[in-house]
Amino acid sequence: MSSPSLFDRATDHMIALQESILSSLETLEGGPAFRHDDWQREEQEESGNPAAPILRGWGRTRVIENGRFFERGGVNLSVVEGRFGSVAPTHMPGDGRHFRAVGVSLVLHPHNPFAPTVHMNYRRMERGSTGWFGGGADLTPNYLFEEDARHFHTTLKAVCDAHPAVANHTAMKEECDRYFTIPHRGEMRGVGGIFFDHMMTQPEESFAFLRDASQAFIPAYLPLAERRGGTPFEPHHRQWQLLRRGRYVEFNLVNDRGTQFGLRTGGRIESILMSMPATASWAYDHHPAPGSDEARMVAALQPRDWTI
């Protein structure tokens, strides 16, 4: 009997990861709060769009809307395989048209303006005979609490430091800073985190790192949610939160490669746009008052070492 493949073991991990994160989040919510939407997709016909892969797979979408703690969010598992169309993606390792992917993807937007929005996704991807891990997590507060940013980053750094053969925290932190920057604004989406892709040497150690990094999400984020979720706030704090969410939407729809790629290649729209907040606002040429908490937040949207 052959041992299970790394893909199958990664799938088992992702299934358990989703369960475990949901369980922690529902404890915070005070009970079952996520809507369950299981989906299955049969092999598609060629769509005529040469960039669209033929896909089949299944997923477990778990969405929260107007929860006690979270205003909107989701924790989604998806397991897909397929063949790229005649226009296979460039810059992707491996050969040939066949690929498969398993991952958990999460975005959470709390009600409270002082509790940060957070994003996480981890995945195993294979193309032809080449396989790799990728993913990361990043934090998007509306108000800066330096100790929160420090806690989030040091928690992730500890995981990287425990896997020195495959993970370099400095490099992964810088990759995250680069990726989550809104280029036309010269401003990061939030205070960063870690991000990596194409991790393929030392597969067992890479998988061990992926397991630890993805399981560190809860200890990295939950204490911040608990600490800030009950902070009293005024309408102007809420208004600022909505403006910052407008910026979040701007990054995700204009700049996020995953969103653009997913929407252009026939991805599942509702799963992709799970990242959108319930509500976002825009205002013309808005600048927070100099010296205000809001201005201090904007000033912090630049790369910075949060572990010292």
Added chain:
Amino acid sequence: MSSPSLFDRATDHMIALQESILSSLETLEGGPAFRHDDWQREEQEESGNPAAPILRGWGRTRVIENGRFFERGGVNLSVVEGRFGSVAPTHMPGDGRHFRAVGVSLVLHPHNPFAPTVHMNYRRMERGSTGWFGGGADLTPNYLFEEDARHFHTTLKAVCDAHPAVANHTAMKEECDRYFTIPHRGEMRGVGGIFFDHMMTQPEESFAFLRDASQAFIPAYLPLAERRGGTPFEPHHRQWQLLRRGRYVEFNLVNDRGTQFGLRTGGRIESILMSMPATASWAYDHHPAPGSDEARMVAALQPRDWTI
């Protein structure tokens, strides 16, 4: 003494057009309601972004936020000239790196969910010794009133029909349907209008058409605003409006070539994002109840001849 160039005459027209539209809109608002933001931009250094042109110019941004009638919107004039970077845009007529453009661009989001959002822009563009006109207008209701869609389209058709040498309403209407379709949803942003570009033969007649088409904006739109702006509404109408605005944001940030191009090439962010509504919402897998007014609206987001 040489007669003024077509560019200068187009500039004079755009200046007058902006004034005249603002005057009609402020009548609807019951008084001065637009914030004035005049800007000037000196020639920029090479930015290092090979797609970014070197630009200089000026503009008159007129923005409304939380007006009596309009929740957010703008009517912007801009006059720019510059040189394309080493990566000049493909698919653009003319030769060489020098270009100039003058245009008026408008987006209006009313408060009342029954009053439609509207977009319009008209422009004169020149590259090297080649010049052309382009633009159009399209209507995005949240609730379908067939007579409103008919009025908007027939008003624009009458202008096209008055300039048969340069304007073909059927072609311009179809071009608008194509452009304002959200491809991943197979759904139009609204009920369309007209759109054209690269209108360069018969420049005098083209300019006459552009003048008439741009001046037809007020008679095409204002009656709808006046007719629907006072309709009583309930919270669920407002909620639907916010969801439709989420779709508007989705199109503009993911699919609109002007927005993507502008943000990527160093355009003026605040002018570009003037098109955003004050507030937009997202909900997971939202479908209006079969037979509802909301479902009837969604069903109408497909190409249709509104002039018969």
